[in-house]
Amino acid sequence: MTSFHAAIVHPDQSVTYCGEVEQAHVDEARAIAGIETAPRFVAEHPRRPGSVFVLRADGDLDWYEPLDAAPFVIRRPDTAARLDLATAVEEDLPAAADLPRGATGTVWISGAIRLGDGSIGGAMDTPGNPPRVTHHSTESPAGGRYLESVGSYLLRVAAEPQLIYCPVTDRVGQFGPLSQSGRALRNDGTRRTNREGRVNVQIEVLGYAKNPWTTNWDPAKKPGWQKILSAARSWGVPDAFPAGPPAKYPGPGKSRSRTVWQSKGGHFSHGDVPGNDHGDPGAISTTKVLFKKATAPDPDKPTPAKPKVSVAHLVTAAKKDVPAPDGHTTYPTEVRLVENALAAEGLLSKSYADGSFGTKTVNAYAAWQRSKAGGSYTGDAANGIPGLTSLKRLAARHGFTATA
Missing domain, CATH: 3.10.50 (Chitinase A; domain 3)
Structure with missing residues (x-):
C-alpha cells in the first residue's frame, strides 16, 4: 500500500x-x-x-x-525586497526592469493579489507578432478563497498563467509580469505557444467549461475584470475573437488553426490553440468578456441636429418628378434621405436613391405604407405619396425628423 x-x-x-x-x-x-x-x-x-x-x-x-516519488523542489516565496515591482503594483505602472524593448503596456495590475515570487516564463519568442489573450477555465469551484488554493496548485505543478480571476468575488490574482510568458499551454511541436506574440496574457478563470462562467455574470459590476481588460488593451490586444467564439464544452471542438493563431491578434480560447487538446473555457459570452464601459456624452459638445424632411416637399417632388424626364429632381436632399431609408428597408434598389421621386420611389414608398412597420395601410392610403404618420415611422428608424 x-x-x-x-x-x-x-x-x-x-x-x-x-x-x-x-x-x-x-x-x-x-x-x-x-x-x-x-x-x-x-x-x-x-x-x-x-x-x-x-x-x-x-x-x-x-x-x-x-514517499517513493522522485525529489521535488518546493517553491518558496520570494523574501527579497523588489522595490521596482512593488512600486509598479501600487501605482499600476510598468516596472522598468521587466519591460522588453518597445513595450508600453501595463505589467502589474493594480490591486491584484500577488501569487508566488513573480517568476513565471520568460521573454516572448515572436514579439513582432500580434498581441493576444488566452482564456482558460480552472475546472474547479469559484468563490471563497479558491483563488488562493487554485493559485497554489498551479504554482506547485508549474502551470501558471499570468492571471487568475474569480467571477464570483471579482478578485484578480497575478503570478508574474504580463510582459513575460505564462506556462499554461503545451508547445505546438517545437513552437512555444506560451511565447507567441508581442504578449500572450493567459487568464485562468475559476469555474467549469461545461457551465460557462459568464452566465448570470454582469461585467459592468466587476471592476476587477475591467482592470484585466484595460491591461490587455494597453498592450494593443484587439477586442475580437479572431478564431471565432469559444466552442461549447463538451462538444466537437474547433480546428485550432495555426495560421490564425500565429498571424492574428485578439482573444483566443484554450480550445483554439494548436498543439493543445483542452476545450476550455467553454461557450463563454464574447460580448461580456469584451465589455466596454458606456461613455457619458460630452456636455460641452452639442448633439448634431437630425436632418429634416418635409411631407409637403415630398408630395411636391412626387407630383413634379414622376411626369418629368428620368432624373428630374425637385427637393433632392430630402428625397435622397427617404430613398436611402427605403433602400435600407429592402424596398428600393440603392441605384435608384438618386434624389428623384420617380415611379420606383413611389412604388417603394407604397410598399412601406403597406408594411406593418409603415402602418399596414391599404387601398388609396397606400398610394406611394407620403403622409406625415408613415413618414414619422420611417424617420424614427433611420435618423431623420419628419415635418409637415
Missing part, C-alpha cells in the same frame, strides 16, 4: 509538513472532496502520477506526495 507525505500549502506559499499518511487517508480525503456540498475539490498533478492535491475554499491546499 502506498504511503504519502502530507503537507498544507498556505496562501502565502509557506508549507506546513504534516507527516506521513497511508492510502486509506488519501482515499478518505478524496471521498470527502467528492461530496457535492463539501467545500473541497481534488486535482491531480499533471506530470507526477500519484501526487494529489485537495483545493479548499479557505485558501489552503492539501498536498499528498507518494
Whole structure:
C-alpha cells in the first residue's frame, strides 16, 4: 500500500509538513472532496502520477506526495525586497526592469493579489507578432478563497498563467509580469505557444467549461475584470475573437488553426490553440468578456441636429418628378434621405436613391405604407405619396425628423 507525505500549502506559499499518511487517508480525503456540498475539490498533478492535491475554499491546499516519488523542489516565496515591482503594483505602472524593448503596456495590475515570487516564463519568442489573450477555465469551484488554493496548485505543478480571476468575488490574482510568458499551454511541436506574440496574457478563470462562467455574470459590476481588460488593451490586444467564439464544452471542438493563431491578434480560447487538446473555457459570452464601459456624452459638445424632411416637399417632388424626364429632381436632399431609408428597408434598389421621386420611389414608398412597420395601410392610403404618420415611422428608424 502506498504511503504519502502530507503537507498544507498556505496562501502565502509557506508549507506546513504534516507527516506521513497511508492510502486509506488519501482515499478518505478524496471521498470527502467528492461530496457535492463539501467545500473541497481534488486535482491531480499533471506530470507526477500519484501526487494529489485537495483545493479548499479557505485558501489552503492539501498536498499528498507518494514517499517513493522522485525529489521535488518546493517553491518558496520570494523574501527579497523588489522595490521596482512593488512600486509598479501600487501605482499600476510598468516596472522598468521587466519591460522588453518597445513595450508600453501595463505589467502589474493594480490591486491584484500577488501569487508566488513573480517568476513565471520568460521573454516572448515572436514579439513582432500580434498581441493576444488566452482564456482558460480552472475546472474547479469559484468563490471563497479558491483563488488562493487554485493559485497554489498551479504554482506547485508549474502551470501558471499570468492571471487568475474569480467571477464570483471579482478578485484578480497575478503570478508574474504580463510582459513575460505564462506556462499554461503545451508547445505546438517545437513552437512555444506560451511565447507567441508581442504578449500572450493567459487568464485562468475559476469555474467549469461545461457551465460557462459568464452566465448570470454582469461585467459592468466587476471592476476587477475591467482592470484585466484595460491591461490587455494597453498592450494593443484587439477586442475580437479572431478564431471565432469559444466552442461549447463538451462538444466537437474547433480546428485550432495555426495560421490564425500565429498571424492574428485578439482573444483566443484554450480550445483554439494548436498543439493543445483542452476545450476550455467553454461557450463563454464574447460580448461580456469584451465589455466596454458606456461613455457619458460630452456636455460641452452639442448633439448634431437630425436632418429634416418635409411631407409637403415630398408630395411636391412626387407630383413634379414622376411626369418629368428620368432624373428630374425637385427637393433632392430630402428625397435622397427617404430613398436611402427605403433602400435600407429592402424596398428600393440603392441605384435608384438618386434624389428623384420617380415611379420606383413611389412604388417603394407604397410598399412601406403597406408594411406593418409603415402602418399596414391599404387601398388609396397606400398610394406611394407620403403622409406625415408613415413618414414619422420611417424617420424614427433611420435618423431623420419628419415635418409637415
